[in-house]
Amino acid sequence: MMPPETELWNRVEQTAREVFGTYGFGEIRPPIIESTELFARAVGGETDIVSKEMYGFPKKLEILRRATTDLVGQVDTPAKIHVFGQALAVLVLNLGQALEGAVIPTTQTNRHLVEQLKEISGRTIARWRAGQWEPSQQWTNDFETARALIDELEIERLEESSSLRPEATASVCRAYIEHNMQQLPAPVKLYYTGPMFRRERPQKGRYRQFYQIGAEVLGGSDAPGIDAEVIEMVMVYFAKLELPGVQLEINSIGCRDCRPKYVELLRAELQKVKDRLGTDSQRRIETNPLRVLDSKLEHEQAIIETLPRIGEHLCADCAKHYAEVKRQLGMRGVAYKETWRLVRGLDYYMRTTFEITARGLGSQNAVCGGGRYDGLIELLGGPPTKGIGFAIGEDRVILSLLEAGKGNAAEGRDVYIAWMGEKAQATAIAAARTLREAGFRVAMPPVEQKFGKALGQADKLGARYALILGEDEVASGEWTLKTLADGSQKKIAKAELVKFLREAKRDSSLRSE
Ligand code: AMP
Secondary structure (H helix, E strand, O other): OOOOHHHHHHHHHHHHHHHHHHOOOEEOOOOOEEEHHHHHHHHHOOOHHHHHOOOEOHHHHHHHHHHHHHHHHHOOOHHHHHHHHHHHHHHHHHHHHHHHOOOOOOOHHHHHHHHHHHHHHHHHHHHHHOOOOOOOHHHHHHHHHHHHHHHHOOOHHHHHOEEEOOOOHHHHHHHHHHOOHHHOOOOEEEEEEEEEEOOOOOEOOEOOEEEEEEEEEEOOOOOHHHHHHHHHHHHHHHHHHOOOOOEEEEEEOOOOOHHHHHHHHHHHHHHHHHHHOOHHHHHHHHHOHHHHHHOOOHHHHHHHHOOOOHHHHOOHHHHHHHHHHHHHHHHOOOOOEEOOOOOOOOOOOEEEEEEEEOOOOOOOOEEEEEEEOOOHHHHOOOOOOOEEEEEEEHHHHHHHHHHOOOOOOOOOOOEEEEEOOHHHHHHHHHHHHHHHHOOOOEEOOOOOOOHHHHHHHHHHOOOOEEEEEOHHHHHHOEEEEEEOOOOOEEEEEHHHHHHHHHHHHHHHHHHHO
């Protein structure tokens, strides 16, 4: 990311701050690294995100440590010596980094042990280089010593390994519990922006480091008006950004009472058509039948259409809640489409779920996903707490805006100050300061430049005006202002400049509206 695109990123984030602020949300900045356990519990150990896609650090160390020590008794051939030596080298490298980053305790003992391991690893490499591959007492001794040293490492903290966050809802909920936010006036409304990390196969709109803008409403009631207001807020935000082709889909996935019964029914129906499903769906019949509804496989679509729909199996309370969410969306003028297959395959999600898509994104066209998760805080060890939230994929919002030609947020310079002569330089410096303080974007050459060259530079930078300061201008206090678009030029009194530029800017922004 770099200019001019970063300007668009800033606008997208700034607009979120403004809109979310008007709905009473305050910003939370959760850490980027959290305990792996938190995500395993909140997102679910069975999910792709946790089981396959997380970037965890010390876990790797733990695996390396085990791999290395497990190999020790088996180094009886040159090939195995090679494998062990490599494993040891990688372990030593990672231990060094872990010590540096304080991922493992930076005790004297650990430093000493890592140093000794480095020595052994160094000897191993040196012996390879000398062609000494045959098993020998020397190899055995070194490997046994290495294992003993590894066992002595003080890395108990590794058990609670940490990971780069794949999403932020878990962190926000942890913070809610840790900082006793249930004592604050309910509901607590928080938003965040920042990078998330998932080891996915990269493609257009899907990255390993991507950015989300999200919000959570925690505590208080689960009134449908809250769900509707949160959805309204995202839609207002997208409208303000002029995001093209925005479509909202909603669904209700029931609660702890009615959903399990539906899931059982779904499972039973899926069993009947099992043979016609792909292997992923077949597996999900057991692990998480709701996820089968997410399937994009062509040949499964017709089968899925015949399955029972959760909307017809909601309990009375959930049905009432859902009907009221829809009524309230209507009251707010929010257009939506009901999609019965829109499920969130995690246990703690309940009732309202929603997804928003936009144009220009190909197959990865979801720009926002959200839902109610009344069980989550409790699952993480807090008090029973209502909750609803969403996460917007910022990269995709940007892509869609760029695709629709709405990305020209990058403005050039307002004024380029061309100066010649020592006195003019002093005047130029003062003028630049005054204009910048008034909020204009100003550029000026740091060394003297012929006016012709300076004007060429002003053009290249896309400046609207060139302020020309030569000896005459400085002496008279009547400056020359050139409009670069049409080449017209006028004299303007020094004291009038800011006022003139302000009015010109206001006129042009009125015209562009
Ligand atoms: P999720 O947290 O999976 O519900 O995703 C919420 C939103 O984040 C999605 O609708 C996408 O817009 C965005 N998103 C999720 N994963 C990625 C990714 N790997 N790259 C870019 N955007 C993503």
